[in-house]
Amino acid sequence: MAKQGILDIVKKKNIGFVRLWFTDVLGFLKSFDIPVGELAGALKDGMGFDGSSIEGFSRIEESDMLVKPDPATFQIIPWIKEDRPVARMFCNVLDTTGKPFPGDPRYVLKKNLEVAKKMGYTFNVGPELEYFYFRNKGGTEILDKGGYFDLTPMDIGQDLRRKTVVVLEKMGIDVEYWHHEVANSQHEIDLRYNEAMIMADNVMTYRMAVKEVAMKENLYATFMPKPVYGINGSGMHTHMSLFKGKRNAFFDPKDKLHLSKTAKYFIAGLLKHATEICSVCCQWVNSYKRLVPGYEAPVYVSWAQRNRSALVRVPMYKPGKENATRVELRNPDPACNPYLAFSVMLAAGLEGIKQKYPLPEQVTGNIYDMSESERKRRKITSLPDDLFEAIKITEKSAIVRKALGDKVFEYFIRNKKDEWNEYRRQITAYELDKYLAIL
Numbered sequence: 001m002a003k004q005g006i007l008d009i010v011k012k013k014n015i016g017f018v019r020l021w022f023t024d025v026l027g028f029l030k031s032f033d034i035p036v037g038e039l040a041g042a043l044k045d046g047m048g049f050d051g052s053s054i055e056g057f058s059r060i061e062e063s064d065m066l067v068k069p070d071p072a073t074f075q076i077i078p079w080i081k082e083d084r085p086v087a088r089m090f091c092n093v094l095d096t097t098g099k100p101f102p103g104d105p106r107y108v109l110k111k112n113l114e115v116a117k118k119m120g121y122t123f124n125v126g127p128e129l130e131y132f133y134f135r136n137k138g139g140t141e142i143l144d145k146g147g148y149f150d151l152t153p154m155d156i157g158q159d160l161r162r163k164t165v166v167v168l169e170k171m172g173i174d175v176e177y178w179h180h181e182v183a184n185s186q187h188e189i190d191l192r193y194n195e196a197m198i199m200a201d202n203v204m205t206y207r208m209a210v211k212e213v214a215m216k217e218n219l220y221a222t223f224m225p226k227p228v229y230g231i232n233g234s235g236m237h238t239h240m241s242l243f244k245g246k247r248n249a250f251f252d253p254k255d256k257l258h259l260s261k262t263a264k265y266f267i268a269g270l271l272k273h274a275t276e277i278c279s280v281c282c283q284w285v286n287s288y289k290r291l292v293p294g295y296e297a298p299v300y301v302s303w304a305q306r307n308r309s310a311l312v313r314v315p316m317y318k319p320g321k322e323n324a325t326r327v328e329l330r331n332p333d334p335a336c337n338p339y340l341a342f343s344v345m346l347a348a349g350l351e352g353i354k355q356k357y358p359l360p361e362q363v364t365g366n367i368y369d370m371s372e373s374e375r376k377r378r379k380i381t382s383l384p385d386d387l388f389e390a391i392k393i394t395e396k397s398a399i400v401r402k403a404l405g406d407k408v409f410e411y412f413i414r415n416k417k418d419e420w421n422e423y424r425r426q427i428t429a430y431e432l433d434k435y436l437a438i439l
């Protein structure tokens with residue numbers, strides 16, 4: 001939408017004020033409000049803010065920064081019921097000279113999408129974000145004993161899911177379907193895939209909408225990857241494809257799997273760099289409590305058609321559905337920064353295409369049931385066991401440094417090491433239960 005178009009709508013809809021949204025390096029949504037009288041100026045020159053108070057942005061001595069709203073992201077916020085409606089716009093972060101700020105996750109994704117564009121591709125993404133509803137913020141009291149695709153009386157969440165879908169559709173976000181997930185109190189709303197930048201913005205809006213709708217019902221929604229020991233965690237399986245114009249470049253009618261060479265190189269890139277990009281796709285200490293054998297989450301680096309124990313899955317081809325040809329990366333979780341996660345996934349896939357990486361044999365059996373020696377014989381490696389192992393691998397990765405840019409890369413490594421050091425100093429309830437009485 002053009003700037004003038006927004007100013008006309010603001011007048012016509014009697015909008016009261018606009019929320020300017022942007023994201024810090026860890027994927028937390030940041031926002032400040034402006035009265036509509038400031039909007040024309042903000043659209044033209046941006047709005048100043050103090051960058052030194054934002055994770056990973058700037059030091060105090062260089063803290064003046066600008067946010068410039070992206071006209072294409074103008075939407076009225078349905079969950080704010082005021083006399084005058086409130087709208088939101090995602091922003092690009094700039095330095096005071098108006099140049100893009102290299103620490104802005106949205107700019108990081110933009111740069112990676114430009115690399116794909118130069119190769120003739122648009123990058124389409126369809127993430128499946130799972131989440132839990134709990135009685136309140138302070139605990140993990142589940143709301144139902146429901147399971148996969150369950151309904152009332154087992155599924156209290158269906159009203160909440162439906163209300164959330166209504167909100168998302170009002171904000172121009174297409175939803176394909178929604179259902180109860182495998183674990184008690186766990187849910188999923190499936191967004192229709194879209195171009196990666198639009199989808200990253202949609203993921204930010206989705207997380208906010210799910211939480212806002214739950215809060216309205218005095219309940220709490222969380223995207224914490226593994227909030228409860230012993231039941232499934234919440235993942236963000238990410239379906240991906242590259243298009244050339246309107247044609248799905250992953251599709252090849254002559255191939256027995258209907259997969260093009262491009263798709264196979266892309267999968268090979270995801271596999272080769274899987275451990276390097278893991279810390280960005282699964283960025284919290286808690287993320288690795290989900291990536292353990294025995295649940296649906298992947299642990300081993302492998303690919304296959306259909307096989308849900310593989311890291312990269314190629315959903316079955318359906319005749320007439322060429323455009324649905326895609327690959328699914330299954331380790332990301334919904335607490336990632338979508339701008340950075342989509343950036344490193346794309347960079348890994350494109351590297352496979354640039355270098356023409358050979359694609360290893362697909363693994364059709366259940367990898368969890370394989371013996372260590374069998375996995376060794378088939379050269380099936382594992383994802384990192386914990387955040388520290390993951391961050392050490394990322395730190396040496398030229399692919400991830402290039403995809404994130406030095407500013408974000410160095411801040412991310414530093415921040416995650418701090419998080420790990422803080423974690424490893426904790427005396428956990430598990431230790432007290434296990435050791436206090438016997439040692």
Ligand SMILES: Nc1ncnc2c1ncn2[C@@H]1O[C@H](COP(=O)(O)OP(=O)(O)OP(=O)(O)O)[C@@H](O)[C@H]1O
Pocket residue numbers: 124125126127128176190191192193194237239240241248315323324325326328
């Ligand atoms: N060409 C494409 N590129 C990227 N994403 C796509 C493409 N075609 C479809 N998708 C997306 O893939 C996702 C498929 O989700 P769906 O829940 O069917 O996956 P699934 O992995 O089979 O399910 P589950 O993990 O719940 O068993 C949807 O978000 C859909 O929009």
Ligand SMILES: [Mg+2]
Pocket residue numbers: 128237328
């Ligand atoms: Mg899936």
